[in-house]
Amino acid sequence: MSETKTVEALVSLGDRYLGRVPAFEADRPWWSEIEATTASLDRLLGVQSLVLRLVHADEAETRRGGRVVYHVQVAAEPRPGVLHPAPRPEWAEIVKPHPLRATWAEVDGPRRLIEWAQxxxxxxxxxxxxxxxxxxxxxxxxxxxxxxxxxxxxxxxxxxxxxxxxxxxxxxxxxxxxxxxxxxxxHAPGVDCWEPDDETLRDVIGRWVTVQATLDPAELRTPRMLPQEVAGELTGLLDGDAGSQLSPDDLAQARRLVDVLPGLVATLESAGLPNTLVHGDFHTGNWRSDGTTRRIVDWADSHLGHPATDLHRLCGYLPPQQQELARSTWVAAWRSHWPAGDPARALPPIAVLSRLLGAITYQRFLDNIEPDERVYHEGDPAHEIAGAVGTATELGLL
Missing domain, CATH: 3.30.200.20 (Phosphorylase Kinase; domain 1)
Known part of the structure; x- marks a missing residue:
């Protein structure tokens, strides 16, 4: 898998097109990671540059690698002679407002965020x-x-x-x-905890469960992602683009899965745990530690939902031995805060339901982003549904 991406930048001052930067290699392959890109552009152009949005990706490897084209806005006239000034016939379409465009992808969008922070x-x-x-x-x-x-x-x-x-x-x-x-x-000091020690797992899981078990869900102003609502939303996905992207066998099995979901949700509810704040992307790359303090970052995917979905997400990033430690720590923590519950009962059904919740989440992304950036998530709902079918089959539910 490529560890670089080939960048082309279409440069504007405001919305006035100035020219194209010759293609160059950026040492961060992920399309969304653009610090190396803007640093290279700043040196080349002699002025501050800000990436507004992805205009095109060759899709060699989804979300990373290949050739990408960004709309880049500069703070002032760049150094002369470094841009290819030939007109771009598609420029008017590129800067044309779109109702689903992110605010920071608009002209002056990142600058407004920076000026507020400053x-x-x-x-x-x-x-x-x-x-x-x-x-x-x-x-x-x-x-x-x-x-x-x-x-x-x-x-x-x-x-x-x-x-x-x-x-x-x-x-x-x-x-x-x-x-x-x-x-x-x-700033959260330290490093990302991609390879956490056991003490870090125990500490972060235990503290996070304490928060989840203690807070009042009525206080939350977050989206809802409740397992009880999955069946209806899954039916809609299967009747739409996600269903058309599944193999005939997976589609048939997914429709059978809709009939199984009430029983799965009932088993999940029998665990007796509350719907509460869910981080939504609870993997160790979103934990930071300096050896003394441990903090969780990146809360944008937070929602009201079932707490076991965070555990399922976490285990997907851990080796088998630490997966077992994470599960036992999580079960013990919930038992201490919720003695009437049986948290272990939540684990089999959440293995299926988490994948379906993931499919619903990705579809929400696709429904709310402009066409040029759908490339980040196309196919993700179908992938998650197929994963849920596979897990349900392994559990003997289909």
Missing amino acids: GILGPVRPAQVKTWNLSCLVRLDDAWAKATSSFCSVDAEVIRQVHRYDETLAPGVLGVDPANRWSLLE
Whole structure:
């Protein structure tokens, strides 16, 4: 798999087209990760550059590698002689407003986010790190400015709820603009915990369960992703594009799965656990540790749902031995906070339901992003449904 991507940048000052940057290699293959791209462009053009959005991807490897084309906005006239100024016939279409365009993908969008953050922090230098249809992320010295889509949660709002029960489980909040869905957060020190030690697993899982078991769900202002609503939404997916992308056998099995879902949900409910705040992307790459403090980051996928979905997501990133540790830690933590429940009963049904919830989530993305950026998620709902069919078959449900 390629560890680089080939970048072409269509450069504008405001919405006025200036020219195209000759193709170059960027050392971060993921299309959404653009810090190396903007750094290269800043050096070449001699002015600050900001990526507004992905205009085209060759789809050599979904979400990474291959050739990508970005719309890039510069802060001032660039160094002369570095751009190919030939007109682009499609330029008017590229800058034409679209009702599903993310606010930070609009002309001056990232600049507005940066100026808001600098109004709180002072004149710190920004570095745009990530941009795609779900979020825009900018580093400003020891702080992070983040904008999220209308169908996602606002990180700072969720973190403030978490801080009511554990003040150090998530980064500090420096500012929030709910109307624009902007968050300004303190830097979480340390490194991403892609290979966590056992103590880190025990600590983060235990503390997170304590928050989930203690908070009042009525306080949440997040989307809903409830297992009880899966059957109806799955039927809609199977009748739409996702169903057409499945093999005939998988489609037939998925329709059988709809009939099995009431029993699965009943088994899940018999575990006796509450619907509560779910992180939504609870893998160890979204944990940060400096050896002393451990924090969870990236709260944009947070929602009201079943807490076992976070455990299922986590186990998918762990080796078998640590998967068992994660499960036993999670079960023990919920038993201590919810003694009337039987959390272990939630694990088999959530293995199927989590994949279906994932399919519904990806379809929400596709329904709410502009056509150029659907390439990030095309095929994901069908992939998750096929995975749910496979798991249900392994469990003897189909």
